[in-house]
Amino acid sequence: MKAIVTGHTKGLGAAITQELLARGIPVLGLARGRSPDAATRYPGLLTEIELDLSDSAAMTAWLGRGEVSAWLAGxxxxxxxxxxxxxxxxxxxxxxxxxQAIRAVTLNVAAPLALAASVVQATVGAERRILHVSSGAGRSAYPGWSVYCATKAALDRHAEAVQLDGDATVRVCSLAPGVIDTGMQAEIRATGEDRFPLRERFVQLKAQGGLSSPEDCARRLVAYLLADGFGSQAVADLREV
Structure with missing residues (x-):
């Protein structure tokens, strides 16, 4: 068993990577930077590629080098x-x-879809489990978040369509993890209400202790990813599975 995790150096991605490594699962991390702490704690288990997934030209060039196939061989x-x-x-x-909208769509949608196809094509005969980290914003519209809502909805529809393809060796789920105490949440709280009218809701969630820790979320997310029932729902919420 091997894993590929995007955005593995910060927030939820870092916690997911740590959880997988702690279980002895080798991880290929794709991000703009590196994670020296994880590499030191789990020598030989973490391979890191510095790659800007919002740069379509860089993404195309990297995929063309066949590194997904090399990583997942056997x-x-x-x-x-x-x-x-x-x-x-x-x-x-x-x-x-x-x-910025173009970069967001490339990072939030194009990269996940391209990686999903690359992983499946590189692992004929293997079991493939694909987890898109989605959001409630993909299922409900929010003012000021038209791009974010659209990109997360795209992941949900992708998972549903892949499931309809009927390949039993491909399990896929677009999973909303809940509201997590990460840098993205800090960015949301720092946004003016003129651009994001629902800002106060997220400020109150933080003040009232309503945010999950990345570590707790990662434990539950990885447990679900490895569970027998993973992929039975193409679109799901981690708080309900």
Whole structure:
């Protein structure tokens, strides 16, 4: 068994990576930086690639080098956790940076979909488990989050369509993990209400202790990823499975 985790150096991605490594599962981490602490704690289990997943040209070049196939060669079970994502641009259309919207769609949608296809094509005969880290924003619209909502909804529809393809060796789930105390939440709380009118709701969640820790969420997420029932629901919420 081997895993690929995107955005493995921070927040939930770092916690997921630590949880997988603690279980003895080798991880290929894809992010703009590296995780010296995890590499030191689990020597030989973590392989890191510095890659900007919001850069389509860099992503295309890396995939073309066949490193997914090389990493997963001979693997009986391949895990893919598409965790990396950004909430920006935030605000109404009149205030959105179009180039930032392109980068968000590349990171939040194009990279996960391309990696999912690459993993499946590289592991013929193996079991493949694909987990998209989704959001409640993919299932309900929020003012100021048109790009974020659209990209998370895209992951949900992708998982549903893949499940309909009927390949029993491919298990997929687009999973909303709940509200987690990460850097993204800090960014949300720092956003002005003129761009995100629901900001106060997230401020109160933090003040009232309503945020899950990345570590607790990662334990439950990885347990679900490895469970017999993973993939029975194409779209799910971690708080309900």
């Amino acid at each position: 693997c009986s079970t391949a895990l893919l956790v598409n965790n990396a994502g950004i909430v920006s641009p935030v605000g109404p259309l009149a205030e959105q940076d179009p180039l």
